[in-house]
Amino acid sequence: MNEISGAWRRTAAGAGLIDADGAARETIFAEMSALAAETGAINLGQGFPDEDPPSEVLAAAHSAMASGANQYPPGRGVPQLREAIASHQQRFYGLKVDPDTEVLVTAGATEALAASLLALIEGEDDEVVVFEPYYDSYAAVVALAGARLVTVPLRWPTFQPDLDELRSAVTAKTRVILVNDPHNPTGSVFDADVRAEIVRLAERHDTWIITDEVYEHLIFDAAHVPLATAHDARKRTLSISSAGKTFSATGWKIGWICGPAALIDAVMAVKQYLTYSNGAPFQPAIAVGLNLPDSYFAGIQQSLRQKRDLLGAGLAEAGFEVSAPAGSYFTVADATGLGVIDGAAFCRELPERAGVVAIPLTAFTTSARSHEYRTLIRFAACKRLDVIETATQRLAAAF
Numbered sequence: 001m002n003e004i005s006g007a008w009r010r011t012a013a014g015a016g017l018i019d020a021d022g023a024a025r026e027t028i029f030a031e032m033s034a035l036a037a038e039t040g041a042i043n044l045g046q047g048f049p050d051e052d053p054p055s056e057v058l059a060a061a062h063s064a065m066a067s068g069a070n071q072y073p074p075g076r077g078v079p080q081l082r083e084a085i086a087s088h089q090q091r092f093y094g095l096k097v098d099p100d101t102e103v104l105v106t107a108g109a110t111e112a113l114a115a116s117l118l119a120l121i122e123g124e125d126d127e128v129v130v131f132e133p134y135y136d137s138y139a140a141v142v143a144l145a146g147a148r149l150v151t152v153p154l155r156w157p158t159f160q161p162d163l164d165e166l167r168s169a170v171t172a173k174t175r176v177i178l179v180n181d182p183h184n185p186t187g188s189v190f191d192a193d194v195r196a197e198i199v200r201l202a203e204r205h206d207t208w209i210i211t212d213e214v215y216e217h218l219i220f221d222a223a224h225v226p227l228a229t230a231h232d233a234r235k236r237t238l239s240i241s242s243a244g245k246t247f248s249a250t251g252w253k254i255g256w257i258c259g260p261a262a263l264i265d266a267v268m269a270v271k272q273y274l275t276y277s278n279g280a281p282f283q284p285a286i287a288v289g290l291n292l293p294d295s296y297f298a299g300i301q302q303s304l305r306q307k308r309d310l311l312g313a314g315l316a317e318a319g320f321e322v323s324a325p326a327g328s329y330f331t332v333a334d335a336t337g338l339g340v341i342d343g344a345a346f347c348r349e350l351p352e353r354a355g356v357v358a359i360p361l362t363a364f365t366t367s368a369r370s371h372e373y374r375t376l377i378r379f380a381a382c383k384r385l386d387v388i389e390t391a392t393q394r395l396a397a398a399f
Contacts, residue, residue: 027136028363032347041351042383042391044311045359047184047329049248049382053289054296057247060288064281073280075272077105077256084287085256092216093226095234101261104268107278108253109214109242114141115271116238116257117176120208121145126175131161133364133373135184135212147175151366156334156376157323159188163197170201176208177201179227182215185364185378186332187325189219199230208263209237214255217246217297219327220305228258238263243286245329246300248382252282304329307381307388314392315379319399329382332361336375338399343375354398356391 029046036043052058069078076082082099089095097103106112117128118141128142132151142149152161152169170177177198181190190198202209209227216224228237242255257267311331312322320333340346343360351357361376381388 028344028347028359029136032351032357032359035348035351036357039351039355041355041357042387042394043357044379044381044383044388044391045347045357047245047380047382048250050384050387051248053247053249053285054292056292057249057285057289061252061281061285064284069281069284071280073105073277073283075277076268077103077277078280078283078287081105081254081256081283081287081290084290085258088290089239089258092224093229095226095228095258097258098261102258102264104257104264104271105277105283106255106257106271107275108244109212109240109255110137111253111271111274112240112242112255112257112267113137113178113210113212114144115267115274116210116240117141117147117178118145119263119266119270120176120210121147122175124148125173127171127173128176128178129166129169129174130178131180131183132366132369133185133361134178135180136364138178139366148173149366150174151369153369153372154183154186154188155372156332157321159183159186159323159332160191161194163194166194166197167201170205170207172205174205174207176210178210178212180212181227182213182219182224182325182327184215184328185330185359185361186323187328187330189222189224189326192225195225195227195230199227199233202236203232207236209233211237211239213239213241214245215328216241217300218304218329220301220308221326224327235260238267243282243289245382246297247286247289249282249286252279252286254279254282254286304381307383307385310385310388311379311381311392314388314395318392318395320377320395329380331379331381333377333379334375335377340375343373343377347377355394 032045082103085103086097086099089097124146126147127150129150150169152166228234228239238259244250315333319338323332347360359378361373362370
């Protein structure tokens with residue numbers, strides 16, 4: 001069989017999916033989920049909830065299907081959802097967005113990220129700055145676009161970037177600064193001085209900013225602050241979010257981008273050759289979700305905080321050292337105290353040993369820096385309280 005080549009090879013290499021012999025391999029997420037199914041282990045690896053969307057949102061999806069919203073929606077998204085997104089940005093952040101020209105609905109945030117990077121990257125001399133560890137699709141899409149990935153490390157236990165390292169990373173070659181805040185996989189929320197420095201550097205080097213804000217409503221001790229609200233940043237920023245995390249609807253794949261009309265047009269030019277459109281009955285349903293009262297958004301924040309605290313206490317009881325997240329689904333724990341020196345090997349043994357699945361943080365890093373994260377493990381708290389409790393009891397019993 002011929003060796004993989006071209007764009008596929010660049011993408012697989014960027015995602016770390018080519019082994020030393022040049023053969024493609026599956027992601028750690030697929031491997032761990034298969035182990036969960038095989039062993040009956042509790043899956044605290046992948047970040048998907050085990051609860052359904054709000055009843056109002058489900059009812060709206062059912063109604064849309066029954067009323068015939070089952071064919072291609074408009075490429076930019078149904079007007080009802082685009083208007084709800086614009087209203088959401090104004091309601092929570094004071095950002096006035098034109099729903100007709102400054103909003104684009106996508107097949108989840110992952111497509112939004114891909115279309116945005118493919119639209120803005122011009123060639124192999126371009127660099128994209130990301131914070132490491134990073135959501136795994138970032139490296140893959142940057143590689144597919146033919147650009148170079150430049151990383152700024154986030155280090156245990158606070159996972160805040162060093163500002164001098166950030167300044168060194170952003171140069172005249174930087175085409176995009178890609179910011180995930182709240183951050184997956186570490187659960188960190190960037191400090192105000194970090195946000196200000198990102199904007200300052202983008203202005204200094206005339207660089208685009210792409211923000212991945214899918215955990216915007218899952219932040220525990222402060223309000224989310226989009227970079228687009230910073231002085232003069234909006235003109236160079238594409239803000240990305242999605243319904244999956246906020247409404248426990250990860251399988252619906254409804255995401256969106258807000259930004260200046262000219263940038264949205266450029267992204268739309270790419271997006272129309274990816275999915276073109278998606279999720280016809282789910283789009284009006286998510287519009288209903290975005291218009292839910294403040295009590296809903298406060299409720300999901302409170303619920304996940306409770307789950308975070310339960311998971312963190314259970315991991316500490318089992319012998320892990322825990323970094324308490326400020327946002328997102330995820331908690332990172334250091335397994336050094338359990339005698340672990342290889343987190344990936346530990347995670348592969350964990351389903352049989354403890355009946356729990358987790359993900360090594362090295363799945364989110366470059367090979368050059370993986371040694372810095374080799375004992376760190378990511379656990380997902382987006383499960384029912386009884387599931388989290390059972391999982392941590394299993395860990396405590398095993399260790």
